[in-house]
Amino acid sequence: MSSEASPPTADAPSARWLEIQPQGWRLPLPPGLSLLEAAQQAGVRLARSCRNGTCRACRCQLLAGEVRYRVEWPGISAEERAEGLILPCVAEPLGDVRIEAPAAQKL
Numbered sequence: 468m469s470s471e472a473s474p475p476t477a478d479a480p481s482a483r484w485l486e487i488q489p490q491g492w493r494l495p496l497p498p499g500l501s502l503l504e505a506a507q508q509a510g511v512r513l514a515r516s517c518r519n520g521t522c523r524a525c526r527c528q529l530l531a532g533e534v535r536y537r538v539e540w541p542g543i544s545a546e547e548r549a550e551g552l553i554l555p556c557v558a559e560p561l562g563d564v565r566i567e568a569p570a571a572q573k574l
């Protein structure tokens with residue numbers, strides 16, 4: 468495991484973080500970006516296709532934290548939400564977030 472993707476803004480008081488497991492990468496969460504966009508900006512590629520919350524290719528497990536969706540009807544069921552599954556392409560963080568995304572890759 469490595470935290471080499473951590474940015475130089477670690478001491479910013481309002482910084483939010485996205486932690487990706489099992490890799491253990493810790494990435495900054497700039498305001499206004501989805502989890503997918505923030506990961507990409509930090510040089511990490513998450514599984515994706517449509518990027519608008521319909522195809523479900525990006526679906527992954529939320530391990531900690533909370534998100535809100537930028538679309539009214541993301542393609543994820545109430546049961547899946549209850550299980551902690553999220554769609555990072557349209558999910559914006561409400562604080563620090565930890566997800567499980569084994570297929571994530573460094574760009």
Ligand code: FES
Pocket residue numbers: 514515516517518519520521522523524525526542554555556557
């Ligand atoms: S990339 Fe299609 S739902 Fe997220």
